[in-house]
Amino acid sequence: AIEQYRRSHPASERLHQQALGVLPGGNTRSVLFFDPFPPYMVRGEGCHLWDADGHRYLDALGEYTAGLYGHSDPAIRAAVSEALHSGLSLSSHTEREGLLARELQRRFPSMELLRFTNSGTEANLMALATATAVTERRKVLVFKGAYHGGVLAFGQGGSPVNVPYEWVVARYNDLEDVRAQVAAHGKDLAAILVEPMLGSGGCIPGEPHFLQGLRALADEKGALLILDEVMTSRLSFGGRQSQLGIRPDLTTLGKYFGGGLSFGAFGGRADLMARYDPRRPQAWQHAGTFNNNVLTMAAGLAGLKHLLTAERLDALNRRGDALRTKLNKMLEAQGVPLQLTGLGSLMQLHPLAGPLRSADDLVAADDRVKALMFFELLGRSVYMARRGFIALSLPFGDAECMRLEHAMGEAVNARRGLWP
Ligand code: PMP
Numbered sequence: 001a002i003e004q005y006r007r008s009h010p011a012s013e014r015l016h017q018q019a020l021g022v023l024p025g026g027n028t029r030s031v032l033f034f035d036p037f038p039p040y041m042v043r044g045e046g047c048h049l050w051d052a053d054g055h056r057y058l059d060a061l062g063e064y065t066a067g068l069y070g071h072s073d074p075a076i077r078a079a080v081s082e083a084l085h086s087g088l089s090l091s092s093h094t095e096r097e098g099l100l101a102r103e104l105q106r107r108f109p110s111m112e113l114l115r116f117t118n119s120g121t122e123a124n125l126m127a128l129a130t131a132t133a134v135t136e137r138r139k140v141l142v143f144k145g146a147y148h149g150g151v152l153a154f155g156q157g158g159s160p161v162n163v164p165y166e167w168v169v170a171r172y173n174d175l176e177d178v179r180a181q182v183a184a185h186g187k188d189l190a191a192i193l194v195e196p197m198l199g200s201g202g203c204i205p206g207e208p209h210f211l212q213g214l215r216a217l218a219d220e221k222g223a224l225l226i227l228d229e230v231m232t233s234r235l236s237f238g239g240r241q242s243q244l245g246i247r248p249d250l251t252t253l254g255k256y257f258g259g260g261l262s263f264g265a266f267g268g269r270a271d272l273m274a275r276y277d278p279r280r281p282q283a284w285q286h287a288g289t290f291n292n293n294v295l296t297m298a299a300g301l302a303g304l305k306h307l308l309t310a311e312r313l314d315a316l317n318r319r320g321d322a323l324r325t326k327l328n329k330m331l332e333a334q335g336v337p338l339q340l341t342g343l344g345s346l347m348q349l350h351p352l353a354g355p356l357r358s359a360d361d362l363v364a365a366d367d368r369v370k371a372l373m374f375f376e377l378l379g380r381s382v383y384m385a386r387r388g389f390i391a392l393s394l395p396f397g398d399a400e401c402m403r404l405e406h407a408m409g410e411a412v413n414a415r416r417g418l419w420p
Contacts, residue, residue, distance in 0.1 A: 001375035002036065011052040012040040030150070031064065031200075034371075034386040039378075044071030046395040049383055057383040058403055062391035065199075065231050065346065066263075068256035069303050070395035076259045079302030083294045096297035103304040104257065104265060107238050108229075110247045114267025115276060116291045120230035120254025121149025123264035124193065126286060127250045128152075128165065131191035131224040133284065134272055139188040140165045141181060141223070143172040145201030145359025148193060148228050148252075155201065156363065172198055172358040173206060175213040186221040191250075196240035199231035202362050203341045203348035203389070208244050215246050224272075230254035230264075235317060235344045237310040259299025262290075312394060317344030320392050323401045327408060334412050336419040338373070340390075349373060349388035351420060369420060376411035 006013065016037035019026035027033040039051040047070050049057045062068065069076055083096075097116060105111050117123045132138060146154045153159040154169055168185050171177040182189065192214050198204040218225040227248040232240040234256060241248060250268035257263050267273055275284045290296075324340045324347050331338045337353040350356060351369035370388045377384060382404055384390045390404075412419065 001372065001379060004379060005375055006036055008055070009037075009039055009051070009053045011054075013037055015040045015052055031385070031387075034374075038386075039383075046070050046072075047393050047400055055381065057378075057381050058400055058407075059393070060377075060382055060384040060390045060396070060404055062393040062396070063260070064255070064385065064389070065234060065391045066255040066258070067260060067391070067393050068234055069260060069307055070393040071260075073303075073307060075302050075306040076299050079259070079298040080261075080295055083298035086294075088294050089289075090294065094292060094294065094297065096294065096301055097292040100257075100297050100301045100304070101265075103301065104253065104267075107304075108233075108241070108251055108253075108267075109238070110241060110269075111251055111265075111267035112270035113273035114265050115273070115286055116296075117264035117266065117288060118262050118290050118293075119149070119264045120228075120252060121152065121264070122288075123230070123252040123254055123266040124148040124152050124226075124228060125163065127226045127252050127266045127268075128163075128191060128193065130250065130266070130272060130275070130284075131226060132165070134275070135190040135223065137188050137190040137223070138166045139168055139185050140190055141168045141170055141178070141185070141192045143194060143198070143359075144169050145172055145198050145204070145362070146193075146195055146228075147198075147200035148195070148230075152193075153200075156359070171360065172201075172204060173210045174358060175210050178214065178217060182217050182221055186223075189221050189223040191224040191226050192218050193226045193228060195228045195230075196232045196244065197235075197343055197346070198359070199346065200389070201359055202350065202356065203343070203346055204356055204358065204362075205341070205343050207357075211244055211246055215248075218249075224249040226250045226252065226268075228252045231346060232343070233257070234313065234346070237313060240343075256303065257300050258296045259301075259303040261293075261296040261299050263296050263300060307394065316392060316394055316396075319396070319398065319401060320345035320347065323347075323392070323404065326401075326405055330405060330409055331412065334409070336412055338369070338412075338419065342390075345392040347390045349384075349390070366420060369418075372415060372418060373408070373411060376415060377407055380407040380410060382407045 043050040049059045151163045170181045225248045229239045253265040340347045
């Protein structure tokens with residue numbers, strides 16, 4: 001499958017060769033790379049992508065959830081274009097940031113005050129900085145398998161380039177383990193930082209009692225609960241927190257809220273966020289040249305005002321649930337130990353049987369099996385993440401779901417005997 005891929009992508013290979021001397025491995029986004037080289041996309045429209053070699057793909061990756069609106073939506077294009085014509089960097093407050101903030105607050109009432117950043121990573125860094133500054137404590141409880149950004153990654157073995165907080169790493173969906181860690185570190189704990197579903201870590205949903213338990217434990221120890229909803233915010237109008245009835249102290253957002261442009265936001269309790277109010281004596285600094293960049297504010301606002309109604313979002317998540325159920329039924333009927341986990345429009349393929357509740361349950365996954373499915377799908381013009389992640393976009397309709405199901409079914413049959 002890889003040889004066939006190489007032969008049919010000479011232009012992508014050439015572009016990759018050009019990038020090799022200047023970017024390490026030709027890469028500036030770790031998550032996009034795979035051997036021998038990734039396809040170089042040149043155009044997107046709706047839920048389709050075209051690569052430099054002229055292939056057209058069904059886009060089942062959706063820019064790792066940032067592409068919720070699909071490519072080149074007319075409403076977003078119009079808003080960006082209009083903003084472009086009035087000048088890009090105005091060195092000032094603009095009306096748009098207040099409007100976008102209000103749209104977010106309407107969806108996330110726990111964000112009594114909020115601020116913008118340029119990425120989800122930065123939003124999490126700011127939330128952590130806020131928590132450690134407020135509590136005057138240094139330890140942060142996170143979860144094995146969690147991903148909160150390039151310098152906040154807790155996959156197998158952790159990451160040497162993580163920011164140097166004093167991390168306490170607990171098992172996801174294991175309240176007993178959290179209780180033990182909190183008992184040991186509680187009085188030094190500034191925050192519990194958690195994704196309501198491990199996203200990059202494999203679309204492992206947090207069980208409601210587990211997440212609710214974290215709220216109670218944080219309160220008990222005077223630590224802040226930070227919900228990273230960078231991915232899960234799309235699961236309902238008010239994100240995962242509204243579905244679970246959990247009110248975090250701080251929430252972090254990112255991805256599609258910028259309408260497809262670089263975006264992040266952090267916010268929560270007014271008493272915490274008011275420390276950044278520049279009218280206050282000794283106000284905390286949170287600058288950032290592009291925090292209110294005109295194009296992001298315009299694109300984000302257009303998306304929330306014109307495209308993302310609660311009804312459309314619910315329909316998309318129902319479509320995702322139905323797709324995941326169908327794929328799992330098909331895989332089970334085919335007798336292959338592959339399954340998809342996830343919630344709503346977010347899902348992840350695992351070459352594993354059995355219930356998957358934490359990162360420890362995923363260590364036995366054979367990456368070669370994931371590679372096989374990835375290349376088989378790519379050969380059938382379906383583009384998902386190399387690691388098996390799928391995020392549906394609004395233009396991804398029932399016909400596209402059927403196409404994906406068909407391609408995966410064909411892939412399973414074409415490689416009979418190679419699945420574990
Ligand atoms: N938090 C979560 C849950 C994420 O999935 C991501 C990105 N995949 C981030 C934070 C980081 O966001 P960004 O890539 O915008 O820095």
